[in-house]
């Protein structure tokens with residue numbers, strides 16, 4: 759899939775949200791034994807056809823969580839103090855527990871969709887969209903939300919529906 763049409767994707771994802779919500783509820787209650795294997799297989803299939811540099815919708819529309827180690831690493835890469843980094847770019851989330859970006863799109867996203875601090879990026883960015891991680895059943899709520907953000911998660915979800923239903 760080259761040149762992802764994000765507007766078109768968002769429309770489709772919103773119209774299928776209820777159906778996906780029901781499916782994920784079902785998946786959570788059933789916890790199929792082969793779930794991690796299937797998600798990983800579909801992750802690999804889908805990312806063969808999706809280039810994140812054609813998309814960057816995650817970096818444009820959501821904030822990763824920034825934990826202490828992330829802040830230290832990225833501040834070091836920028837040659838500034840962690841406190842300066844926090845003051846300039848971050849705010850605490852609603853529960854005052856985790857730092858998030860003050861605003862999206864991420865200020866470190868370049869015009870060509872590359873990340874200016876790719877080697878030092880937060881762990882949450884490295885792991886996104888979490889579809890190649892183990893214990894997918896624990897990531898179901900976040901994955902449902904990600905069907906609205908990430909075209910790959912949307913496709914993987916469609917493949918899971920076809921496989922299980």
Ligand code: SF4
Pocket residue numbers: 816817822864865866867868872873874875876879880883
């Ligand atoms: S730090 Fe980099 S990878 Fe993470 S949201 Fe910002 S631009 Fe994207």
Ligand code: SF4
Pocket residue numbers: 808809810811813814815816817886887907908909910911
């Ligand atoms: S992870 Fe998903 S939302 Fe982010 S750039 Fe790749 S396809 Fe797009």
